[in-house]
Amino acid sequence: MTARRFAAAALLAALAAPLFPARLSAAAAGRVVVGSKNFEESRLLAEMFAQLLEARTDLDVERRLGLAGTQVCFEALKSGAIDLYPEYTGTGLVTLLGEKPRGGRAETLARVRRAFAERWDLVWLPGLGFENAFEVAVRGDVARAHRLRTISDLARVAPGLSAAFGYEFVEREDGLPGLARLYGLRFASVRPMQHALKYGAAEAGEVEALDVYTTDGRLAVQDLVVLEDDRGLFPPYEAAPLARGTTLRRYPEAAAALGLLAGVLDETRMRRLNFRLQEGKESEEEVARDALRALGLVDEGAPATRAAAPGAPGLLGYLWSERRSIARRTGEHLGLSAIALLLGAAVAVPLGLGLERRRRLAEPLIRVLGMTQTVPSLALLAFMIPLLGVGALPAIVALWVYSLFPIVRNTFTGVRDADPRAVEAATALGMTPGQVLRQVRLPLAAPVLLAGVRTAAVLTVGTATLAAFIGAGGLGEPIVTGLQLASTPRILSGAIPAALLALVVDGALGLVERGVRPRGLA
Amino acid sequence: MEPGETTLEAVGVRKEYPDGTVALAGVDLAVRRGETVALVGESGSGKTTLLRCFNRMAEPSAGAVRVEGRPVDSFDPIELRRRTGYVPQEGGLLPHWTVARNVELVPRLLGWDEARRNARTRESLTLVGLDPDRHGPRYPLELSGGQRQRAAFARALAGDPPVLLLDEPFGALDPLTRLELQRQFLELKSRVGKTMLLVTHDLAEAFRLVDRVGVMRRGRLLQLAPPAQLAARPADPYVRDLLALLEAPPTAAAGAPRAVAVS
DSSP: HHHHHHHHHHHHHHHHHGGGOOOOTTSSEEEEEEEESSSSSHHHHHHHHHHHHHSSSOOOEEEEEEEEEEHHHHHHHHHHHEEEEEEEEEHHIISSSSSOOOHHHHHHHHHHHHHHHHHHHHEEEOOOSBOOOEEEEEEHHEEEEEEEOOOOOOHHHGGGGGEEOOOHHHHOTTTTHHHHHOOOOOOSSEOOOOOHHHHHHHHHTEEEEEETTTTGGGGGGSOEEEOOOOOSOOOBEEEEEEEEEEHHHHHHHHHHHHHTTTTTTOOOHHHHHHHHTTSSOOOOHHHHHHHHHTOOOOOOOOOOOOOOOTOOOOOHHHHHHHHHHHHHHHHHHHHHHHHHHHHHHHHHHHHHHHHHHHHHHHHHHHHHHHTTTTHHHHHHHHHHHHOOOOSSHHHHHHHHHHHHHHHHHHHHHHHTOOOHHHHEEEEEEETOOOHIIIIIIIHHHHHHHHHHHHHHHHHHHHHHHGGGGGGGSSSSHHHHHHHHOOOOHHHHHHHHHHHHHHHHHHHHHHHHHHHOOOOTTO | OTTTOOEEEEEEEEEOOOOOOOEEEEEEEEEETTOEEEEEOOOTSSHHHHHTTTTSSSOOSSEEEETTEEGGSSSSSHHHHHHHEEETTTTTTTTTSSSSHHHHHHHOOOOOOOOHHHHHHHHHHHHHTOHHHHHHTTTTTGGHHHHHHHHHHHHHTTTTOHHHHHEHHHHHHHSHHHHHHHHHHHHHHHHHOEEEEEEEOOOOHHHOOEEEEEETTTTEEEEEEEEOOOOOOOOHHHHHHHHOOOOOOOOOOTTTTGGGGGG
């Protein structure tokens, strides 16, 4: 029994080890962490930053790509969890500073530069040469039928049309609310939707209008008409690296290297690069390398490290070609879940046992813990970022919080409801309360207790897929990326192993549950 | 110690619960060394509560409880319980332990060495008519109800306590098994010579098994006397009614031949 327990602990420790390769602080010697948001252009630019830094400096570069949106990236940057990420000046002005859009490209950059440096010691490096603004587009056939050229034109006919907008666009002042205010734009219906899914919805004829990005690769291939912002609602969204002042002062060579990208990218080029990514046949590493080579910023010699498998037949072929990264991610995933679960059990079991001695506290406390289950997982993960940054640590803490409730509840009810006659007899024959707990209540409660651990384990393995949103890796990574790229095989390359993993973990703990069931119980 | 010395004693014992329920309304009881006394009464009469005062599983609200002349509250409750045998209804064996491990419970708590524990476990099991080799390694669930109750007796005896507290020990058995165990109990009683307090709601059982019978009702001890005397001179209408319910006349309680001799 003890040997088995030891072996299980050793196994879990081994699984967890690859999660912590010196990831503690981004400011460690000679290392720079590059982050990105969770859409392809942001990932591509970040990958370009990373490769450029690797080629032109001696710094170690760590990638933390696909963080869930502007707030997450920005918090990660402020807290030092990442050192830089690609940002857009308009987003800096409107979303992060909360100011009204005003002025042109140069003025916007100057304003965010001054404000970010003063408030947070964050530096806007020189712009990359293109804008990626929000724009409003309509289907080609609709534009032609109604002769639509500007947003003002659209406002006339919008009450008869429906639209699909990204979640962020629906909320932003320089999005739907601004359009409603400035243009009086009202649709018959508005459906908030994942960015990548909007194009499909338009193509299928389900919606007539959608928000697009200037450099969106799909604009090159789909019959969409981008409408002119004739009243000037959208501020300039010039792309630029946004970096921590401390990092740039410590590694001036990083600023120099990133400066090589100043003004070298234009909208057409970005649209082409984005389209290559959206087709899903090439990785952002390859596209980024090509782009840097074409700009003459990295050597021609270095071949692309990972060849994509464009001809791989179907889903199975794709899964097979991805087997190594699936295995690595499964390891990460299991490690995250196992650490969270072990820590959960380490806290929840003693807590549940303690509550048996203080029953009056039990119900309120368990109810409070139960409420944690109702906090949406993504929200809980997002709460962790200002406190703990991004990566494995906040993900583990969030998963840990989720694991507490089922374990505490089952531990408590298990020991409370343990055979009352046995407990009474043991007490009357002179066992101390501690002995009754350890030798009678706990063994009798073991099956119930373990059922709680099992519930928590399945919950944790499932929720851990969301950890990818805050850069913790795991099987959620291909799911998140796949959603952005609307790539079903990629989504499945995360979802299928995650589901299998949950089944395996459940089955394994089922066996353990039978193992800890004391002999002699019916 | 001389015979006749009082081993269990209650003087003016009251037990009142916070909700106002009075379980014991002033009870006096004295059980002499080596004597077996039954407390008989219906549910809620206070008989179990009184029993539990002697191993401090219940604390009286007022009055004095003494064990071997010492006030119970001068004992550490854990120590007191380890030297007081206890058999509850349905045995209360720990289901995840073998019979032998159950019987070893108190010797282990007392810190006896293994050889002494093993010898004592075998001895106790044999004493109650169980086979140490056959029944010892089994789990309670693998035994019959009667065997489980014997094991519970063995467990109560294993630490060689001077006092046994028995809370309806035969209550959950079928009639034939009960008769068999009662017969063995009498044998045991004569062999071990313990001071025993037995709670039962069965007057016939009390008459068969014990030296003196105390009838309890509503938290009071109505009468305490040897069976024959109780039958001959009931001191209370309730006691008379109870006697009338007995099918066999109590004078025929030949199962307890030594009962009268004590007084």
